[in-house]
Amino acid sequence: MKKLINHPEDVVRESLEGFSLAYADLVKVHFDPTFVYRADAPVSGKVALISGGGSGHEPMHTGYVGRGMLSAACPGAIFTSPTPDQMLEAARTVDGGQGVLFIVKNYSGDVMNFSMAADLARSEGLRALNILIDDDVAVKNSLYTQGRRGVGATVLAEKICGAAAERGYDLPRLADLCRRVNLNARSMGVALTSCTVPAVGHPTFDLAEDQIELGIGIHGEPGQRRAQLKPADEIAEFLTLSIIEDGPYQRTVSEWNEEKEEWQDLALESPPLKYGDSVLAFVNSMGGTPAIELPILYRKLAQVCEKKGLRIARTLMGPYITSLEMAGCSITLLKLDEELASLWDDPVKTPGLRWGI
């Protein structure tokens, strides 16, 4: 295993220490329990936005803490869910009196722990709601997931809801918005190589020199199938069409009902994309893909979108939700409306995403 680390068990802590030194003007890090939070937290009169998950996907989530995006992020060990005490202490720290929205990627550990954290927060008198992100169209269930996995849409939800929180959206309105981003987003990824989790010391999976994994998960979970390595155009077209041609997707999620003061099952449906829609196109590197390759994928994505009558109104391209050094990419399309596009354009100042400030 070749990595720029010291001891595998110190990777997350040392990385956070360096991170807090490098971005001391933007964020602070609290250890034991561990979370990253805005240097100016709590911001009074604003809903606090908290996310988190296993480390190894940087800049997500810690890199998205700052004005216009997250109030706090709770990093777990690499590819391992953070614990409720991290989320609870983060909530206590960043709550500005308007409550906390937890943005939760759909992995069983994350869902369970964020639900527990929300219950604990409420038992202390904090308002707290959880919204699930489950945008990966590759597989129905997965290694760590019931239902679809949460991937690229998480970055977009954090940006858009972060902007809305700055604008003063209250907690229920912010939860609605976050749900709307998720229901209008679809993603799919591909891996050319595995990554190596430092504590494991060897690649998560083996892929032959001429093989790729279509529909890969961001922790190396199996996707739809293995295939022969193909030209980038074929891969980009396959991913884009898988997203565009994905039908309506129904699922039942568990959300806290503030009026009834109980968890309730909510039936939700993602409407498919249709001719004439405006979209945000997000081409993501899994970490190890050379930057020169992403625009090659974007080029084909744009051609397919044009053919299918989708107008690309906004673009994000780069390594924004990664799997350590995995070579590969994912594509996310988010159907935009005026409100989402406007919130996307709002200023943001975080280590990982910044403009306008």
Next chain:
Amino acid sequence: MKKLINHPEDVVRESLEGFSLAYADLVKVHFDPTFVYRADAPVSGKVALISGGGSGHEPMHTGYVGRGMLSAACPGAIFTSPTPDQMLEAARTVDGGQGVLFIVKNYSGDVMNFSMAADLARSEGLRALNILIDDDVAVKNSLYTQGRRGVGATVLAEKICGAAAERGYDLPRLADLCRRVNLNARSMGVALTSCTVPAVGHPTFDLAEDQIELGIGIHGEPGQRRAQLKPADEIAEFLTLSIIEDGPYQRTVSEWNEEKEEWQDLALESPPLKYGDSVLAFVNSMGGTPAIELPILYRKLAQVCEKKGLRIARTLMGPYITSLEMAGCSITLLKLDEELASLWDDPVKTPGLRWGI
């Protein structure tokens, strides 16, 4: 060779096509001869800043075209110098009547071709000056270089001079500034793995599973020596100390003298860093390094700087000058003064670096 490409010979062109689609609001691409330029070029009354070099180092240089940074960038084939006709046509396109400054990394092909381009531009009545970047302390001469190689300082020079050009610095003042950035910057890198040039199809060099190359060049040129893989702290300390303890560095560069209208040899010296200096600390990923590892290096860098009496006043961390998918990093320290720090903070809006706009 596992890459998200179509045919190796189409990589640069297709990547530029996708790039221009993704960032149509910021840049345009001209083909044959090939260069990327600001969508609003020419900007009248402003010196035009042009750089370029072999492709494969993205986001450098094409990703740094935009307001507050480059006016144009000339990409060559991967790891291959662009040609004078690219630079000349770029200069014609972006000149706003105040002349053109070429920022040139010290590689023999780049130096020769940019010099020729400047001569051609002047023969057409354009004002043109070239400033050389040669900040790599690892080796004196190298595979493609007489004298030190130009690496991380290039990104910093492009940002700082780009800001100064926006502020209205005239051509001689901008050339002085660029020279000053270079003379006050030092860099060194390390590789854990090689990258693979698409047209070659196999790794540029072999490194055993337990070996690293200290002082690597950004094209895979040999560095100082091979060493055993070490903990990140030892590597970061070695690179940082190599930079801090590098003595005064003299060289003679060839620059155009506008008054005498001839190329003249200029003796230059880089003063070493000293106790009490303020620096910009730049931790760069070579492309394939997981984002979680960079702050581990930054952490040790910050410790060493503190011990040596250097105050880190500004920070840049991420994949800003890469070598395709090479795993590794480089560190650059730029001694700051008030003017440089203030120019660094100015707004910038490019695909690869953006804040304040």
